[in-house]
Amino acid sequence: MKLTRAATFLLASSAIAAVGVGAFLFPSAPSSSSASIRRTTRTSRTTASAPSFRPLAMSAVEEATEKKEEKGETFEFQADVGRVMDIIINSLYSNRDVFLRELVSNAADACDKKRFLSISGSDSDGSDLARPSIKIKADMDARTVTIEDSGVGMTKSELQNNLGRIAQSGTKKFVEALGEGGTGDVNLIGQFGVGFYSAYLVADRVTVVTRSMQPNSKQLRWTSDASDSYTITEEDDDEDSDPIEGSGTRLILQLKDDALEYLEPSKLESLLEHYSEFIEFPISVWKEKTEYVKVPDEDAEKEDSDEDSDEPKEPKMKTVPKTTEGYEQMNTNKPIWLRSPSDVTPDEYRDFYQSAFRASYDEPLAHTHFSLEGQIECKSILYIPGMLPFELSRDMFDEDSRNIRLYVKRVFINDKFEDIVPRWLKFIRGVVDSQDLPLNVSREILQKSKVLSIINKRLVRKSLDMIRDIAADTEDESKYIMFWNNFGKYLKVGVIEDAKNKDDIVPLLRFFSSRSEDEYTSFDEYVANMKENQKQIYYVTADGKAKAQKSPAAEKVRSRGYEVLYLTEPLDEIMIESVTKYKDYKLVDVSKEGLNFDDEDKEERKKKEEELNNEHRVVKEYLEMVLAGKVQRVKMTDLLSENPAALVQSAYGMSPTMQRYMKAQNVASGGSDASMMGSFNQAVLEVNPKHPIVQDLERMVVGLRGEGVDEDDTDGDDDDAKNFAILLYDVAALTSGYEIEDSGDFAGRILSIMKSKASSSSGANGGIMDAEVEKDDGLMNDSVAVVEKEVDIAVVDDSDDVITAKSA
């Protein structure tokens, strides 16, 4: 079946989507654990010993809460919340400090949302907006820590949806990663959309007082002691309820007995010191402040008045300490992207990344900090993450992935504008602060904006520079390997979708090959290792490296000393459609019919094949008869050496991987396009007449038929030959990456041949004799392996054991 270029492109998106789901495993542990170890050490350094507090029967907040709850409505938590809370409460003891980071991040998000909604909902340029803020206060007597923000607040249904259930499907991953046999590394909690529940690391009761910024919103009180339910109460606007002005959320944590250290403002300060710097809203902590003030010195004045003098005198002053209580802002630095790169340390870049992208577990691979001037003005920092962000591990183009944070004149606008970078750069994280966009920029405005298209181009260039730099780092090659393992798929999508940048992306691609089976190679390395006069780059597509290695098509090329690139993912096949050439070298798919080598004449090859076909006409015609409907035609070839036969596609044929994918699509969409399915396997069977198996078959056919083939003859001997012929096709199909249509028939054919050959005393026709069955677990990837001289036919059963029939 000819797959047109247009059809290939149509396929591309869905194939990419399919690859995204489940294609990446959960990011590997090493980088995450090392990052978290470092972080744990840093935070534990700041841990102060718990101060002593007087015993408490029932705190003021508890008492008040109890009264309020009488009026409230009680709701059950969704089951998922229960599981998450269970793990938090029962299993995660270490590094409880993270609760503050999570809750402050939520508060900052709420402030961001408020500012964005205020801007986008009016014509305001944002300058008259009150700047939202976050305040944190510990109350020694009540044993509470309160985190209050003046953000968007929540309505009743938002409270139910956001704090009563878990929106994303993160629970399962959370449970796997953190609890029930997981690492228990609580530092990862923010990844799963369950950060709020980290409050229960330190509190046995959490109260959320909130007022939404929606007009006429009532103040609401949500409270739960981590049982299986929570209560929501509507509050009156009286003194008792300590009304929230405007909108916002006040989180009151009733601390556990063993978490009283968090009542110490110095403890809170030291925790905030680390990451609050990068939160752009003022964060203040309630604390005692000692100031030195000048006051009239009464004693001195008294002494003076004793002296007799009429002259007017300056009042005498003295400096005394004065202790006051109040909020003190913790984050006073200007945003990191506005600073000069020479003033920012590597640690600051890393800390900013971890804070802004909620990636405390990750160490970025690279960053770039730059500004655009002239036509448009903008400042930006971009990062390549060290690990695949969690949400992208579920879906490579996850819509909720927050990758580029767009600011306009320092005001955060959004982190979900898709057009800032092309989707193949979805994994890049960064900040862009533009001077030229309007503050109330919307998706529609942005899409049409010339400023955006300039920014977009620039971000692509800078991202490519970063990737190139990692690739060029010969001192630490593991970095690019890590990059490629995590993000290689995105570059392949880039090749497919970004024609303008394709030429820059292609040199960054990496493959396994027949020369470097365990290490990646690039097109440049391939070219550097070419044989003299080689003008083509050979590749084979297969479902995995092991299958590529065993592919008869690859063998044809490898055996002549050419390197073959292994393209082992469905995406590769679509991508390679866009790369017909690299530099001056044509790319050649070795599993396509009509393979030609640089060192031979096309006419000569044709002549050689014609001669072979004539010489082995009987077996060729027999195979064509028996395999009618399975193959387009049979062709004798001298290009194969180890394999008896191979299935190849015509120039526009669809590869086996693509066929499988199309079949799966057809089934998934409820399709029953039998004609389409039937036409898939119409490949060409290339047969190696020098192979003992083919010689056996030839002898059988010639022995049976003389020089002619009779279609109606169905006696026992012919059954054997037929089985043999079909088996030859099956083996070629398997080793060439196709599926066997009916594995039951396949097994039956093997057994029947084994039976017939085992019972014949000596083989006039040669063939499989003296069959012995043994277990062989060395054949991991192939269901069937055929080797020269000694013929092994192995059948894999469901338990992955391999039963081998051997013959000498």
Ligand SMILES: Nc1ncnc2c1ncn2[C@@H]1O[C@H](COP(=O)(O)OP(=O)(O)OP(=O)(O)O)[C@@H](O)[C@H]1O
């Ligand atoms: N201070 C707050 N103000 C307004 N809404 C909040 C506040 N804290 C939490 N929420 C709401 O509760 C939701 C759940 O919070 P949670 O921290 O569990 O997950 P998240 O913030 O969505 O994900 P993550 O923690 O990974 O960032 C938030 O998405 C938000 O809608």
